[in-house]
Amino acid sequence: MKPAPFDYYAPTTVAEAVEKLAELGYAGKVLAGGQSLIPAMNFRMARPGALVDLGKIKELAYIKPQADGSVAIGTMTRDTAVEEDEFIRKNFPIVAETVSYIAHKQIRNRGSFGGAIAHADPAAQIPALAVLLDAKLKVLSTDGERWEDAVDFIIGPFMTTLEPQELLAEVVIPPLPANCGCSYQQVSRQKGGYAQAAAIAKVVMDGDKVKDAQVVLFSVGETPIRTEQPNKVLAGMVPSTELIESVAEYVGANECDPGTDLHGTEEYRRNLVKVLVRRALLDAIERAKK
Amino acid sequence: MAEKNVQKSLKRNEDPRLLVGKTTFIDDIDLPGMLHVAIKRSDYSHGRIVKLDVEEARKLPGVVAIYTAEDLGDYWRPGPLQVPPPTAIKGSVFHARPLECIAKNKVRFSGEPVAVVVAESRYIAEDALDHIILDVETLDYVGDLEKAIEPGAALIHEDLDSNLAADVVQEVGSWEKAVAEADLVVKRRLEVNRVAGGAMENRGFVAQWDENLQVLNCWATTQGPIPMRNSIANYLGLMENQVRLMNPAIGGGFGPKIMSSQIDDVVIPWIAIKLKRPVKWFEDRRENFLGTTSERDQVHYAEIALKKDGTILGVKDVMYHNTGAYNPYGMTVPLNTQTHTVSNYRVPNFFTEIKMVFTNQMVVTPVRGAGRSQGVFVMERLLDAAAKELGMDVVEIRRKNILSPEEFPLRTGVIGQDFVEGVLDNGNYPAALEKTVETIGYEKFKSEIQPKLRAEGKNVGIGICMFTEGTAVGPYEGAKVMVGVTGKVTVFTAYSNQGQGHYTTFAQVAADQLGVNVKDINVVIGDTGQWQWGVGAFASRGMTLVGTAIHNASLKVRQKALGLASKVLNTPEDELEMQDGVVRVADMPEKFVTLGELAQRSNPTRGTVEEGMEPGLEAASYYGPPHGATGYGCLGMIISVDAETAKPKIERLVMTDDCGTPVNPMIVDGQLHGGLQMGIGEAFYENLVYDDYGQLLSASFMDYLFPQASDMPDKFEINHMVTPSPLNPLGIKGVGEAGVIATPACFMQALEDALNIKGMEIVESSISPSKLYHYMEKAKSA
Numbered sequence A: 001m002k003p004a005p006f007d008y009y010a011p012t013t014v015a016e017a018v019e020k021l022a023e024l025g026y027a028g029k030v031l032a033g034g035q036s037l038i039p040a041m042n043f044r045m046a047r048p049g050a051l052v053d054l055g056k057i058k059e060l061a062y063i064k065p066q067a068d069g070s071v072a073i074g075t076m077t078r079d080t081a082v083e084e085d086e087f088i089r090k091n092f093p094i095v096a097e098t099v100s101y102i103a104h105k106q107i108r109n110r111g112s113f114g115g116a117i118a119h120a121d122p123a124a125q126i127p128a129l130a131v132l133l134d135a136k137l138k139v140l141s142t143d144g145e146r147w148e149d150a151v152d153f154i155i156g157p158f159m160t161t162l163e164p165q166e167l168l169a170e171v172v173i174p175p176l177p178a179n180c181g182c183s184y185q186q187v188s189r190q191k192g193g194y195a196q197a198a199a200i201a202k203v204v205m206d207g208d209k210v211k212d213a214q215v216v217l218f219s220v221g222e223t224p225i226r227t228e229q230p231n232k233v234l235a236g237m238v239p240s241t242e243l244i245e246s247v248a249e250y251v252g253a254n255e256c257d258p259g260t261d262l263h264g265t266e267e268y269r270r271n272l273v274k275v276l277v278r279r280a281l282l283d284a285i286e287r288a289k290k
Numbered sequence B: 001m002a003e004k005n006v007q008k009s010l011k012r013n014e015d016p017r018l019l020v021g022k023t024t025f026i027d028d029i030d031l032p033g034m035l036h037v038a039i040k041r042s043d044y045s046h047g048r049i050v051k052l053d054v055e056e057a058r059k060l061p062g063v064v065a066i067y068t069a070e071d072l073g074d075y076w077r078p079g080p081l082q083v084p085p086p087t088a089i090k091g092s093v094f095h096a097r098p099l100e101c102i103a104k105n106k107v108r109f110s111g112e113p114v115a116v117v118v119a120e121s122r123y124i125a126e127d128a129l130d131h132i133i134l135d136v137e138t139l140d141y142v143g144d145l146e147k148a149i150e151p152g153a154a155l156i157h158e159d160l161d162s163n164l165a166a167d168v169v170q171e172v173g174s175w176e177k178a179v180a181e182a183d184l185v186v187k188r189r190l191e192v193n194r195v196a197g198g199a200m201e202n203r204g205f206v207a208q209w210d211e212n213l214q215v216l217n218c219w220a221t222t223q224g225p226i227p228m229r230n231s232i233a234n235y236l237g238l239m240e241n242q243v244r245l246m247n248p249a250i251g252g253g254f255g256p257k258i259m260s261s262q263i264d265d266v267v268i269p270w271i272a273i274k275l276k277r278p279v280k281w282f283e284d285r286r287e288n289f290l291g292t293t294s295e296r297d298q299v300h301y302a303e304i305a306l307k308k309d310g311t312i313l314g315v316k317d318v319m320y321h322n323t324g325a326y327n328p329y330g331m332t333v334p335l336n337t338q339t340h341t342v343s344n345y346r347v348p349n350f351f352t353e354i355k356m357v358f359t360n361q362m363v364v365t366p367v368r369g370a371g372r373s374q375g376v377f378v379m380e381r382l383l384d385a386a387a388k389e390l391g392m393d394v395v396e397i398r399r400k401n402i403l404s405p406e407e408f409p410l411r412t413g414v415i416g417q418d419f420v421e422g423v424l425d426n427g428n429y430p431a432a433l434e435k436t437v438e439t440i441g442y443e444k445f446k447s448e449i450q451p452k453l454r455a456e457g458k459n460v461g462i463g464i465c466m467f468t469e470g471t472a473v474g475p476y477e478g479a480k481v482m483v484g485v486t487g488k489v490t491v492f493t494a495y496s497n498q499g500q501g502h503y504t505t506f507a508q509v510a511a512d513q514l515g516v517n518v519k520d521i522n523v524v525i526g527d528t529g530q531w532q533w534g535v536g537a538f539a540s541r542g543m544t545l546v547g548t549a550i551h552n553a554s555l556k557v558r559q560k561a562l563g564l565a566s567k568v569l570n571t572p573e574d575e576l577e578m579q580d581g582v583v584r585v586a587d588m589p590e591k592f593v594t595l596g597e598l599a600q601r602s603n604p605t606r607g608t609v610e611e612g613m614e615p616g617l618e619a620a621s622y623y624g625p626p627h628g629a630t631g632y633g634c635l636g637m638i639i640s641v642d643a644e645t646a647k648p649k650i651e652r653l654v655m656t657d658d659c660g661t662p663v664n665p666m667i668v669d670g671q672l673h674g675g676l677q678m679g680i681g682e683a684f685y686e687n688l689v690y691d692d693y694g695q696l697l698s699a700s701f702m703d704y705l706f707p708q709a710s711d712m713p714d715k716f717e718i719n720h721m722v723t724p725s726p727l728n729p730l731g732i733k734g735v736g737e738a739g740v741i742a743t744p745a746c747f748m749q750a751l752e753d754a755l756n757i758k759g760m761e762i763v764e765s766s767i768s769p770s771k772l773y774h775y776m777e778k779a780k781s782a
């Protein structure tokens, strides 16, 4: 479990980093927290010719509240920093809560917020969160910057629209509306383990009625899945337990694609989706009413 | 009388060093000019080698040498068997197929070594692996235990008629008679899964040949330094004392590290001699999964014959035991299953058959629990099934059949891994059962708590299971105890310590006889240069066998010291006492001689030698028991289940255990906690899974789920019982495996009780939430 030979660069500015990436082209690979890339290299499943380590670039690690109520998170902000940030805990509690489910503390101390999105692991929390919260991503290269919605950025398992010479620099999460409640639900074999199925819900209430109900699933398909049925059925309705149950049933049966793996059959995991969607909706509605 | 150390929870002598990282594990060894090894392993589970091309790899800068089976020439030979065939059992059939250090002509499991790369660094050695070309003409993969021995199955060892590796039948009384007299016969097919030892430290080996002195120094993560040393000497044609094998610190063993005569200890010393440079191989985790032995994996067809009142008349068990591609460790594991199947109960008629089967999988050798878990799983599950059919309470059926103290010593009629008939030495099994039932509040839970919880829609259940733990088997161990001129004591053993606390417990035993502080006793472990005799750390035997040898040797030293002191102090021996490092006159404490001075005098100078004198305030002793000592206990568990997600949670775990005299109760607790954790892992997390082509799917901690501290119940509630074994002077029994043995059975029993679905019976030792979900769905739809 030793990696194949590779070159290593540790720029200290974004400008240097994008230049290095442009020079290296397909041989180059960004190293962020290394919690996914390094194991893959040790298993020799990844064999990059050269690493461009972002770890020494201070200008990529920050949490900045914006005037419009949104928050900008530098890609190299470590998971722990996000999880423990006061502004985020107060204004985006679902972000801190979701991040706390990633692996164990030691890994969150190294793993980066943007790196998780760039990695686009279908079983990862942050990409799903980014999709649910309509996050916008800033991508840099020697050609300048471009912006993309998280939902368009992730195109497949471990696949994004990033080109080899590009760098994900920043994640912007827009403010949550009033009367909004969110809930994170997962089932994993072990504490800190990858989820066998997970659902994150965001519900906006208008009095007794649902105004908007969004549920994103992950770990049950090739990318985070933005479901349609919840909003289709619940928007404008008083969310009875029967309605929610019917939505959950539908999503479990039709809006996810979990395979059978070592730890669970497809049937079991569809059942989990059903249970988790119901729990997430009920909990989010409860929280939205507070 | 001096205060005793045995039975005291003293803090461990070795911990300060371990905690600050001041010890030497095998991978810490770094010698000048050392070369590094990586092993090329087969990706194919079964086939004939048609091409093995290492030429490209040899050209890589930094690669020093590559060896295949061909390159070993006459040095290549299979085996030896590490444990002899079961000839003590009449009519037994055993086809010995010991390991090949490197596969020749044929590969028989995925992960089998085919070549060894030696390079200037481990990085380069691994780079070279990529350039080795292995072409295999594949043969059918044999993985199903039952189909493996059907006619037409591909043959793993083609000189045999079938993949049957062994067939051993033992019968006590007559099963047929039991069936004839029975009101009810309950029959089940039960499966026990495969688990890894999973030591924190993987396996490793370092060899250094001293050309001038003609001595081979080796460091290995072995549980059996002496047998490994002997195997190395034998392979290389060296005298035993030309090979010095050391293992000062090991990061866990759990069974698989008992293996020798494998690629590491066979080939690496040979390379070190050939290249005249030190050579190191250290396994990484992936290689540990692919290249280190593992265990369990049996299928049982088990039957129990009973009277209407629940009295057992007989048990019949036919087991298919997976030995993997070879059977170097003989019949140890399945024989343990045979001896532990009827363990705690009165079973007048018992038929048990082992069908040991070769498969294209990793070789099976003992892992903590080692066959015992399987036997107990079968018996406990049979009792639960019988209780259900009879409408009896699970505790009641156990009460009815449990052995009583008056029946000991009890000859079981079943020959075990030590090739002698099993004898249960002593104990109070009913007391262990009642103590557990009482601690966990079984009656109240059943009559009040559970009905209330069920009414609230909660699924909470209880389990109670018994076990025995055959420990402390022969053949023998030995030790030498020596007092130095400083008055401090050294205890010499070539045993192996993987974390059991021997540096402390062995010292406690010696301290009690010699009247010295436990901290002043230096225990030497794992150095064949300092002690030459012994067998190894397995079957929970260290404390009993080495401990007894140390006790006996210390007694001899005590006698020597008293004899000498009597002369020096001019006082009869029976008026002397040994305490605080001195021998003194009992009622005149100011009249004394130190042990250090006595040690000095035991090394006579010119003109003081007496006829028949033996120098040294030291003595050696050996201990080989007639048969093993049997520990036992009872487990109680309360489990709640989220029926929607099929996720269980252990709410309470009570264990009552009797391991005779606990030399250090704190260390005993540690063994029980670790064992329980491993048992929970086995029942709910761990699983070595092969695909349809014999590839191990769970070959990393991504997929092989290891139980974490955060997966454990809040606490383990432990009750100790102490029934000293009559077999040895200190009354010790082993305890290393106790925690693991009954855990899967108890877990399944409690799960079934929690879910309370008619007809739902768990017939395997390992369950995941997904599997449980399907059990529930199937039972509900039936």
Ligand SMILES: Cc1cc2nc3c(=O)[nH]c(=O)nc-3n(C[C@H](O)[C@H](O)[C@H](O)COP(=O)(O)OP(=O)(O)OC[C@H]3O[C@@H](n4cnc5c(N)ncnc54)[C@H](O)[C@@H]3O)c2cc1C
Residues within 6 Å of the ligand: A029, A030, A031, A032, A033, A034, A035, A036, A037, A038, A039, A054, A075, A101, A102, A103, A104, A107, A110, A111, A112, A113, A114, A115, A116, A117, A118, A119, A121, A123, A124, A125, A126, A162, A166, A167, A168, A169, A192, A193, A194, A195
């Ligand atoms: C034991 C363990 C358990 C884990 N459990 C979980 C879990 O439960 N849930 C979970 O979500 N994750 C889990 N992880 C993964 C961890 O969270 C990852 O670290 C994270 O997903 C990736 O972030 P990173 O900063 O470590 O990225 P790296 O490993 O450094 O990089 C990952 C990939 O993203 C690319 N990349 C990273 N940053 C950028 C960037 N700014 N621009 C362009 N490309 C970039 C890299 O080139 C690489 O291909 C676990 C990891 C371990 C070791």
